[in-house]
Amino acid sequence: MRYAQGGGLTDIGRAARERVRLQAVTRFQGGQKNRDIAATLRVSERSVERWRRQWRERGEAGVLSKGSPGRPRLGEAQIARLERELERGPLVHGWADQRWTLARIKTLIGRLFHVSYTVEGTWLLLKRHGWSWQQPARRAIERGDAAVEVWKKETWPRVRAPRRHVTAGSSSRTKPGSR
Template sequence: MRYAQGGGLTDAERGKRERLRLQAVERFETGQKNAEVAAALRVSVRSAERWRRAWREHGEAGLLSKGSPGRSKLSKPQVTRLERELERGPLAQGWADQRWTLARIRTLIGRLFHVSYTVEGAWQLLKRHGWSWQQPARRAIERDDEAVEVWKKETWPRVRVMRRSAGPGSSLRTRPGNR
């Protein structure tokens, strides 16, 4: 099931759904049909069918919530340590440059905590803890910002005026409707 903005159910919402499934069990035990249970609990018949099957196969335990599917493999102290290590930078971790990539972060998590994450999982972990994707602006070391400003103010206006206007042989004049 997909939820808006890529999120799942909160703990409170999961609890509410679990209580709904347990109400369905009470109705199954009285012999109500799936369609009746679905109508009474305002869910789809398909959900009632799935719940009845899980109840038959596993009892009430089959309808209890299994918790958040997106639980982090790292504890809060581990996430705090990871953030400290990320702030130290890639050079401090043994990489040759100052770029953090998801693959490097994934490797760092494995080195520090002996836990395996996918690249996507590492990204989800970072997003959950307030990190954002950024790409550094690439500027030449030799760039002279003052010279750029002078060029914009003095040279660019002259170049812009010199652009060819619509004249003989110009495609602007030969188009129908431009006469």
């Protein structure tokens, strides 16, 4: 069985994978060879070898799924509280400006819930709950769009360096007759 593009299995996929493992256990008990089990269950021989080793060491419990390694560490109530706190803004939480960064959100999660996330893990958590990154447009409040257009048309052409005109046959490396 192949994992879905981009990562691990869903709960349904994990349950299906566990059924395959339990079928393998039944075949271990029947004395079948790894190669035959792998072909019948359509899995790799290495997986069957690993399952058999786990079965020998810990019995059927050794072959069962341990659950999703990426299961969220925050419950739904905590996520709801985090969203409320994010809506209150960074100023309320002690930052000097109104920008939420992943590092700040990571710190906020640590302060609120005593749970540590990486910056990347914070981004995955937010993305999973429908948040997206946004970068504010940086424009001065005092900006006058009409004055900017006038500056572009009148001042900028005088300020910028004139371009070199290249004509056919001219080269910056050689001059005619310099060889």
